[in-house]
Amino acid sequence: MKLIQVIFFFVFVMMQSLAQNIPHLAKKGSATQLIVDNQPFLMIAGEVHNSSASTVEYMEPLFPKLKRMNLNAVFVTLAWEQFEPQEGVYDFTLVNSIIENAEKNNLKVCLLWFASWKNGESSYAPLWVKKDTKRFFRVKTKDGLEIETLSPFCEATKLADAKAFKALMKHVREYDKNQTVILMQPQNEVGMFQDIDYNKLSLELFEKEVPESLMTYLKTHRNKLDDYIKNAWSKTNFKKSGTWIEVFGNTPEAKTFFTTWYYAQYINYVAKAGRDAYNLPMMVNAWIVQKPDDLPGVYPNGGPVSRVIDIWKAAAPDIDIQSPDIYLPNFKEIVAMYHREDNPLLIPESTSEVGRAFYAFGDHDAICYSPFGVEDAANDFLFTQSYKVLNEVQPLIKEYQGTGKMRAVLQEGDETYKDLYFGDYKVKVMYEKPKEPSFGIIIHTDNNEFIVIGMNLTVYFTSEKRDTIGYIGQVLEGRFEKEKWVTTRMLNGDETFHNSRLRVFGRTFETQEKIVEANKKEGEPDAYSPATNKVFTTPGVYKVITYQR
Incomplete structure (x- = not known):
């Protein structure tokens, strides 16, 4: 008996150890981090085009290119x-092949399961299903x-999809010995382009009472619900039970809440089947609402848009994160809608405007930033060098996530400045060169020390303490090597107007192209000896030592 007990004990310990080593989400202060190999992992990522992994021949040369672009993770379709x-x-x-090629190039993977739906359609389902x-x-x-x-109301489709996904997850667990796959996305931008499914079964269910589990969630979270849901519910004076129309009124909202519930339940069933085989984190993405007055069906109705995050949270507990695909210009407004206490920010699709990545990581403790069709940016020098800088500083970003000591700035539209507050300091960030990218991350690393990462910014440090003035003592330009600070220049003269401000010029790389005409302003790096060749500017890293008196 003692021998059996010892064996069971060691088996239990081994299973616990294996479970802890599986990629998972963990809280750190106010942030949620993705833990890979028992360490926080920042997905400095990209999503390849939909067909880029459709054959082994096409995908093989792609992965080395992604590595050269300084990605550490990739979203790939299956x-x-x-x-x-x-x-x-x-x-x-x-x-x-995806796992093998990613592992060869030291890339982690999020697998995108294009199955019952992709972008509100079903073109990736097998022919035996379609026919x-x-x-x-x-x-x-x-x-x-x-x-x-x-249809999300078809039980046979749900069962077939879930069976295949479970087989996939079981195979990944067995084949992926080095945990190259760290995240899964079941389906893609789901929803239907109409107000409701007019199948007989769907219409019958619409006449039934709102599920008790949804009503319990709404009542429990009433004060925190998104305004879209709260306003619809308020029209019936927050009725606590009844049919979808009785609870939410005879409105488009009632139909979209109903449709959303069944899409979310379907996908949760698929996700749970997969997690039973291999318990990796699961996320879903949304074709977001393009205009505030768009009705459901103009965008895919039923998908995890910000308006119905709460419906998804109630219906799909096996989905960890609801994510926005952001191609609209109001990036900062959109990420604020999705970053919630119960929903960390993960951006699986966006543009290659790399300032967005810095803003997401620095201001919203994002787990991931990933432009779509990322291979198209292979020759974008700003993008590849900016991703290199993000890799350089990612240990610092991960250290300060969830602490409240890290903020970020990103110029959008006609914005000219942003005021930030850290301890006893007010930090005023001015956006420079309005026709060029202007963005950055500011980290308060000590009482009188800041790290600033970015480009095309001017930063002022003033004291918030009464009867006290804040000053810049030193400005150091440099880099991190193996997480250690290395100073490359001290900028205490013309480059900072004698320590009156930090001027975030960024790192410059001279090209072979000659400048025909150069007009340099006083205080710019080469104002007195103008460069003869054009240069590329990319984000730089600065350490600012301040003092007060």
Whole structure:
């Protein structure tokens, strides 16, 4: 008996150790971090085009290119139609190749499971699913026409999708010995382009009472609900039970809450099946609302847009993060909608405007920033060098996530400045060169010390203490090598107007292209001996020592 108990004890300890080593999410102060190999991991990432991993031949030369672009993670598509070309027959060729190529190039992976839906359509489902419209029925229009989108009310589709996803997750657990895959996304930008599914089953369910679990969530979180839900519910005086129309009124909102609930439940079922095989973190992404007055169906109705995050939280507990795909110009406003206490910020799709990455990591403790079609930015010098700087400073960013001592700035539109507050200091950040990227991260590393990372900024440090003036004592330009600060220049003269301000010029790289005409302003780095060649400017890193008296 003692021998058996010892064996069970060691098996238990081993299983606990393995579970802790699996990539997972963990709280750090007010932030949530992705833990990989027992360390916080910042996904300085990119998403490749939808078909870039559709063959081994096409993907093989892609991964070295991504590594040269200074990515440390990549979002890669795996299509259900290729993974399960015949029902019950699984082809592991592509997923194995993704893992192998990523591992060779020291890249971590988020697998995108394009299955029942992608961008509100169902083009990635297998042919054996698409052809059998009786077993796997489609969304119906108001006129009774079946469209190409698979219905979220179809039990057979949900079961088939979940079975395939579970097989995928089981294989990843067994094949991916070095945990190259760290995150999963079941489905992509889900939803239907109409107000409701007009299938008989859907309409019957719409007449039934709102599920008790949703009502319990709404009542428990009433004071924190998104205004879109709260305002709709308030029209019935926050009715505590009833049908969807009785609780939310005979409104477009009632239909979208209903549709959202069933999409979220479907995807949660798929995600849970996968997690039962291999418990990796799961996230979903949203084709976001493009205009505030857009009705559901103009954008994919049922997807995890910011308006219905709370519906998703109630319906899909096995989904860790709801994420926005951001191509609109009001980036800062959108990330604020998605970054919540119960929803860390993870951006799986956006543009290659790299200032967005700095802002997301610095101001919202983001887990990830990932431009879509990232391979298109391979020759974008600013992008690749900025990602290099992010890799350089990521240990510092991870250290200060969740502490309240790190903020970021990003110029949008006609903005000219931003005031930030750290301890006894007010930090005024002025945006320079309005036609060029202007962004940065400011970290309060000690009482009288700041690290500033960015480009095209002017920064003033003043005291918030009564009867006290704040001064800049020293400005050091430099870099981090193996997490240690290395000073490359001291900037205490013309470059800082004699320590009156920090001028974040950034790192410059001279090209072979000659300057035809140079007009330099006083105080710029080469004002007195103008450069003859054009230069590229990329983010720089600065240490500022301050004092008060």
